[in-house]
Amino acid sequence: MNILGINAYHGNASAAILCDGKLVAAVEEERFNRVKYAAGFPAAAIRYCLQTAGITLEEVDHVAVPRNPYARLGTKLFYALRMPSFAKERAKVLAKFTGIPEALAAAFDVAPEKLKAKFHRVEHHVAHLASAFYCSPFEEAALLSADGLGDFASSMWGAGFGRRMNFHGSVAFPHSLGLYYSAVTQYLGFLKFGDEYKVMGLGAYGEPEFLPEFREIVHSNGTRFHLGLEYFTHHRTGPEMSWAEADKTPVLGKMYSEEMAKKLGPVRAPEEPIEQRHKNLACSLQARLEEVYLGMLQRLHAETGMKSVCLAGGVAFNCVANGKIPSSTGFENVYVHPAAGDAGLAVGAAQFVWHQVLGNPRGFVMEHAYWGPEFSREEIRTAVKASRFGENGCGANELPEEELLQKTASIIADGKILGWFQGRAEWGPRALGNRSIVADPRRPEMKEILNRRIKHREIFRPFAPSILAEKTGEWFEQAHPSPFMTMAYAVKREKREQIPAPTHVDGTGRLQTVTPTANPRYWKLIHEFERQTGVPVVLNTSFNDNEPIVCKPQEAVDCFERTQMDALVLGDFLITRS
Numbered sequence: 255m256n257i258l259g260i261n262a263y264h265g266n267a268s269a270a271i272l273c274d275g276k277l278v279a280a281v282e283e284e285r286f287n288r289v290k291y292a293a294g295f296p297a298a299a300i301r302y303c304l305q306t307a308g309i310t311l312e313e314v315d316h317v318a319v320p321r322n323p324y325a326r327l328g329t330k331l332f333y334a335l336r337m338p339s340f341a342k343e344r345a346k347v348l349a350k351f352t353g354i355p356e357a358l359a360a361a362f363d364v365a366p367e368k369l370k371a372k373f374h375r376v377e378h379h380v381a382h383l384a385s386a387f388y389c390s391p392f393e394e395a396a397l398l399s400a401d402g403l404g405d406f407a408s409s410m411w412g413a414g415f416g417r418r419m420n421f422h423g424s425v426a427f428p429h430s431l432g433l434y435y436s437a438v439t440q441y442l443g444f445l446k447f448g449d450e451y452k453v454m455g456l457g458a459y460g461e462p463e464f465l466p467e468f469r470e471i472v473h474s475n476g477t478r479f480h481l482g483l484e485y486f487t488h489h490r491t492g493p494e495m496s497w498a499e500a501d502k503t504p505v506l507g508k509m510y511s512e513e514m515a516k517k518l519g520p521v522r523a524p525e526e527p528i529e530q531r532h533k534n535l536a537c538s539l540q541a542r543l544e545e546v547y548l549g550m551l552q553r554l555h556a557e558t559g560m561k562s563v564c565l566a567g568g569v570a571f572n573c574v575a576n577g578k579i580p581s582s583t584g585f586e587n588v589y590v591h592p593a594a595g596d597a598g599l600a601v602g603a604a605q606f607v608w609h610q611v612l613g614n615p616r617g618f619v620m621e622h623a624y625w626g627p628e629f630s631r632e633e634i635r636t637a638v639k640a641s642r643f644g645e646n647g648c649g650a651n652e653l654p655e656e657e658l659l660q661k662t663a664s665i666i667a668d669g670k671i672l673g674w675f676q677g678r679a680e681w682g683p684r685a686l687g688n689r690s691i692v693a694d695p696r697r698p699e700m701k702e703i704l705n706r707r708i709k710h711r712e713i714f715r716p717f718a719p720s721i722l723a724e725k726t727g728e729w730f731e732q733a734h735p736s737p738f739m740t741m742a743y744a745v746k747r748e749k750r751e752q753i754p755a756p757t758h759v760d761g762t763g764r765l766q767t768v769t770p771t772a773n774p775r776y777w778k779l780i781h782e783f784e785r786q787t788g789v790p791v792v793l794n795t796s797f798n799d800n801e802p803i804v805c806k807p808q809e810a811v812d813c814f815e816r817t818q819m820d821a822l823v824l825g826d827f828l829i830t831r832s
């Protein structure tokens with residue numbers, strides 16, 4: 255049985271396919287159309303999923319769409335009556351969603367009556383929770399979706415038992431931890447969609463001086479919280495998310511009110527310098543998020559008495575808060591879906607249909623995130639031949655694995671910057687050793703070099719470490735697995751000097767724990783680096799330069815040629831500049 259999950263007409267458009275309950279492929283549309291966070295209809299992602307499963311659209315039995323326009327209809331009508339522009343927007347959304355079968359048929363040039371698939375609507379947070387629980391290894395777990403907004407709610411929680419999930423509660427619009435973080439991110443002068451990461455990184459440079467003020471901006475009580483709405487505008491203007499450039503990148507309307515400036519001081523314009531006050535504000539924003547988020551998890555633990563928790567939703571990407579879960583909530587085991595944002599809805603919706611609608615038992619665990627496109631040796635060879643390596647003084651050699659790993663590890667140990675392209679592309683926003691830029695973590699200057707030569711990011715943003723999983727407890731204060739780079743832990747004090755490049759200013763690292771089963775070749779590379787240097791850690795950042803992570807070999811070659819990377823490994827090829 256084939257179930258296709260589609261996240262369409264929403265940020266992070268994506269598709270996923272389950273064949274007899276096993277995930278076969280999952281990918282974001284942005285990897286194909288090269289528009290970050292792309293929305294619209296994910297035709298290329300669907301095409302890739304069908305090709306990988308070896309089926310046609312007519313052979314799909316069920317299509318799961320993670321949106322239910324009829325969820326919380328009363329609240330939607332209440333806001334529609336107060337805000338005519340909002341009502342118009344909802345009507346447009348509804349028309350698009352009801353037209354998905356026709357859009358699918360048209361994209362694949364199939365007559366609509368030829369589609370035998372049954373269509374299912376799965377509520378946004380139900381799909382988030384399903385993506386976390388049904389991919390986890392836990393037979394029983396508490397569940398939390400902590401998010402911005404979807405189907406008019408921002409959070410939902412419950413408990414999973416085998417094939418079933420029970421839902422215990424939710425927080426409805428306009429109260430939202432995600433929108434709280436986004437509004438203060440805007441107030442601090444970071445206006446782009448996804449800039450919350452930058453502010454989280456900035457917070458490490460500050461003190462929680464404004465925590466009392468932020469406690470009046472978000473009020474909490476166990477699993478419940480509400481915003482001080484006088485500091486926001488989204489409840490008056492509607493959740494304004496538009497799509498710039500013909501339905502492509504998401505743009506959020508202004509969400510903070512003048513009251514926020516009265517409470518916290520002048521708004522920072524994007525071009526203004528970042529002062530200590532801004533760092534303290536970012537720190538306080540994060541500190542209040544942690545109080546509320548960890549408080550929700552503490553209450554959820556007390557209510558369910560469960561040992562494990564599964565997380566999804568945009569707030570579940572807050573690796574700094576997640577890193578505190580094992581030590582401060584009572585939960586011993588944490589599973590965060592690697593695509594915890596809205597891309598992951600495609601997997602969750604499909605799994606919900608398989609387990610909860612159709613009643614099939616569990617049997618799949620997502621132990622790695624490599625569900626995207628891969629390319630054959632021949633395709634890689636073609637990309638190498640088509641490059642201008644020869645003219646640019648680069649040498650390309652195809653090497654046996656052992657020699658490839660020895661040479662590559664010594665290139666990294668020499669302080670060179672390496673592009674590393676292997677196997678299937680990662681699912682979710684983190685590069686996890688298949689589309690990564692890898693560098694020496696022992697060099698304090700590496701962060702500045704990477705930024706100057708390749709990444710062009712704000713200097714206050716940290717880079718991440720990948721560590722051999724079995725060495726985690728020797729280098730970090732926590733040893734709980736973090737295979738998808740969704741947790742930040744304190745680096746042990748005595749180790750900080752050894753890996754300064756991926757250690758953030760507050761002594762933490764957003765680590766990826768690498769096992770030989772999840773990614774054998776990447777594990778071997780780090781192992782070889784350890785053999786040569788004594789350090790079982792490399793610095794890992796995504797293979798891109800202000801664009802979606804590279805997907806095809808040709809894009810990796812283009813990024814290598816465009817930037818000042820020193821070496822590139824494409825499959826078995828090692829390319830070096832002379």
Ligand SMILES: [Fe+2]
Pocket residue numbers: 378382401402403404567568595596
């Ligand atoms: Fe969401």
